[in-house]
Amino acid sequence: MPGTKHFGRMQYNVARGLREIVAPRQTMTREQWARVLKEFGECCTFCGGEPTRENRGIVPDHLVPVTKFGELVPGNVVPACQTCNDSRGEKDWRPFLRSRYPGDAEAQIALVEAHVQAHGYEAIRLETALSIEEQVAYSELLSEWERFLETARRLRDAAEQRRKREL
Numbered sequence: 001m002p003g004t005k006h007f008g009r010m011q012y013n014v015a016r017g018l019r020e021i022v023a024p025r026q027t028m029t030r031e032q033w034a035r036v037l038k039e040f041g042e043c044c045t046f047c048g049g050e051p052t053r054e055n056r057g058i059v060p061d062h063l064v065p066v067t068k069f070g071e072l073v074p075g076n077v078v079p080a081c082q083t084c085n086d087s088r089g090e091k092d093w094r095p096f097l098r099s100r101y102p103g104d105a106e107a108q109i110a111l112v113e114a115h116v117q118a119h120g121y122e123a124i125r126l127e128t129a130l131s132i133e134e135q136v137a138y139s140e141l142l143s144e145w146e147r148f149l150e151t152a153r154r155l156r157d158a159a160e161q162r163r164k165r166e167l
């Protein structure tokens, strides 16, 4: 049953949550998403595929990845099948598209670029989103979280080792 193990998920959720301090817009309306989908013909931007059981459907894919403070807004999102979304990960979208798109990759790239431009999306930069003092506080927060996680891992591993010995 999914959703009963939270340790691994915790790192993901906290890391993502902390990024929202810098890049807060992480919601899109149903209508906005529907418009983006339509713009790309309801197909995956990267492989051109329609939603199927195999590719597990079409999802919003961040052009600028979340790890680089990309936001969930129409100008930073294109439709991607779950398979492409997973295999792209944090790779840059242009080379990924070139490696994947069966037709004219350059024309498809131009389409994505026009989409970004039409929405006037510019990636958020830490240096412009936060003041110097806030950047210092932010980086301290990240280090604190790293320390917290490291302690939690040690505790978990020690308890696990002991349980194994007692078996």
Ligand SMILES: [Zn+2]
Residues within 6 Å of the ligand: 044, 045, 046, 047, 048, 049, 055, 080, 081, 082, 083, 084, 085
């Ligand atoms: Zn795809």
